[in-house]
Amino acid sequence: MLKLGSLAHSQLDIPEIQRRGLVILASESKDFRLLAHLLRTLQHAGDPLLALRLLALYVEHYWTVAAPQNAAHKQRFATQVLKRFETGVESFAETARTAQRDSLLAELAKLAQRWQEQNIPALAQAVDDLSSQYRRAFRGAAPVPPAAGPSTPPAPVSATPSAPVSPSAPAATTAPPVDIDSHDDKAWRDTLLKVAAILCERQPDSPQGYRLRRHALWQAITSVPQAESDGRTPLAAVPADMTADYQARLNNADLALWQQVEKSLLLAPYWLDGHYLSAQAAQRLGYTSAAEAIRDEVVRFLARLPQLATLLFNDRTPFISEQTKQWLAASPGSQTAPMVRTSEDTEAVRQCFSEQGLEATLRYLETLPEGDPRDRFHRQYLGAQLLEEAGMAQLAQQQYRMLFKAGLRMTLAEWEPSLLEQLENKLTAEQ
Numbered sequence: 001m002l003k004l005g006s007l008a009h010s011q012l013d014i015p016e017i018q019r020r021g022l023v024i025l026a027s028e029s030k031d032f033r034l035l036a037h038l039l040r041t042l043q044h045a046g047d048p049l050l051a052l053r054l055l056a057l058y059v060e061h062y063w064t065v066a067a068p069q070n071a072a073h074k075q076r077f078a079t080q081v082l083k084r085f086e087t088g089v090e091s092f093a094e095t096a097r098t099a100q101r102d103s104l105l106a107e108l109a110k111l112a113q114r115w116q117e118q119n120i121p122a123l124a125q126a127v128d129d130l131s132s133q134y135r136r137a138f139r140g141a142a143p144v145p146p147a148a149g150p151s152t153p154p155a156p157v158s159a160t161p162s163a164p165v166s167p168s169a170p171a172a173t174t175a176p177p178v179d180i181d182s183h184d185d186k187a188w189r190d191t192l193l194k195v196a197a198i199l200c201e202r203q204p205d206s207p208q209g210y211r212l213r214r215h216a217l218w219q220a221i222t223s224v225p226q227a228e229s230d231g232r233t234p235l236a237a238v239p240a241d242m243t244a245d246y247q248a249r250l251n252n253a254d255l256a257l258w259q260q261v262e263k264s265l266l267l268a269p270y271w272l273d274g275h276y277l278s279a280q281a282a283q284r285l286g287y288t289s290a291a292e293a294i295r296d297e298v299v300r301f302l303a304r305l306p307q308l309a310t311l312l313f314n315d316r317t318p319f320i321s322e323q324t325k326q327w328l329a330a331s332p333g334s335q336t337a338p339m340v341r342t343s344e345d346t347e348a349v350r351q352c353f354s355e356q357g358l359e360a361t362l363r364y365l366e367t368l369p370e371g372d373p374r375d376r377f378h379r380q381y382l383g384a385q386l387l388e389e390a391g392m393a394q395l396a397q398q399q400y401r402m403l404f405k406a407g408l409r410m411t412l413a414e415w416e417p418s419l420l421e422q423l424e425n426k427l428t429a430e431q
Helices: 014-027 032-044 048-062 071-086 089-095 098-117 121-140 185-202 208-218 240-248 255-267 273-284 288-304 306-310 322-329 344-356 358-367 373-389 393-409 417-430
Strands: none
Touching (some): 014 032, 032 048, 032 071, 048 071, 048 098, 071 121, 089 121, 098 121, 098 255, 121 240, 185 208, 208 255, 208 288, 240 273, 255 273, 273 288, 273 322, 288 306, 373 393
């Protein structure tokens, strides 16, 4: 390996080195240092996509159990591996096709998510930084067009989410076969996502595929991520430059952009703003029913886990932006609008909770103007949420139960009497 990239590089049999490295990894050792050597041969050969795929799979399956056991040493080696990708960014941008670019960014997002799940935010951030470098390079270099010739037969329509769909591409006459695998949650999720991908590709105007995709994405999520008292979680936000790129392209949205957004959503289940982006793309393409279905599924998800509306990523970016909250609140029959709207009072309460703790916050809540029954109900609900976030789960559950029973008994006149007074005044004025 010392000869790699040196004057003696030509003496090396790289394919044989790679073969032997794979054999050792498969049968003798999963040592990360061995993988680093194998990745170096791929990086030097200008194949960062394959190297990232291999690295992401390794981190998913072996990172926590493989040598070296010293976590600091292993993270240092990983940082070195990531730094080596930087030297090939420009050359890959100049020679890669659009599909290869999309695949590489997807692998980077997957890798960042894996390290984030294992509570290694420094490596996750390093991957996000590398992804930003690739994106900047892609913006500065046009993608290489796919090779085509008169003798080349038309490529079959792919059923995978990574394949871009052309608006003019005809629908396939038969659906590709899908193996039904339900032996565990992950296998079942993958099966559902494959079916959803086929539905979305063959019928982009139909809402079924987008509903199924979100069901697969969220079905196994039964609780909110662990958070600090201020709502901050250890999860990394989606790279800001990627979001900005998607938003900049919305005015000229096409199916390729829509697919890229949908693919990004699969790698970040709590990136709820991304669903608003997807719905906007669908709306601009004229697929109104699909856009409404996307919003409806997000509303259902938040109805099941309303606390998500109060959480933040580790850089304090909210899970749901104000624009997304307004979009959700406009949903016909939305049951989560009260959960996602904010006010100056709520923000002040949150700030007090973050800075002074639970006891001071509960005292502050008592000092607020009484307001109508609706305001009091929301304030009590916020107080119960703070109890839960402070670790008093049993007491919070009692509050939730009390509020639920009270809500069932409450009439509109009791909920918001000022609204009925306004209606009565309107009727009186007409007489």
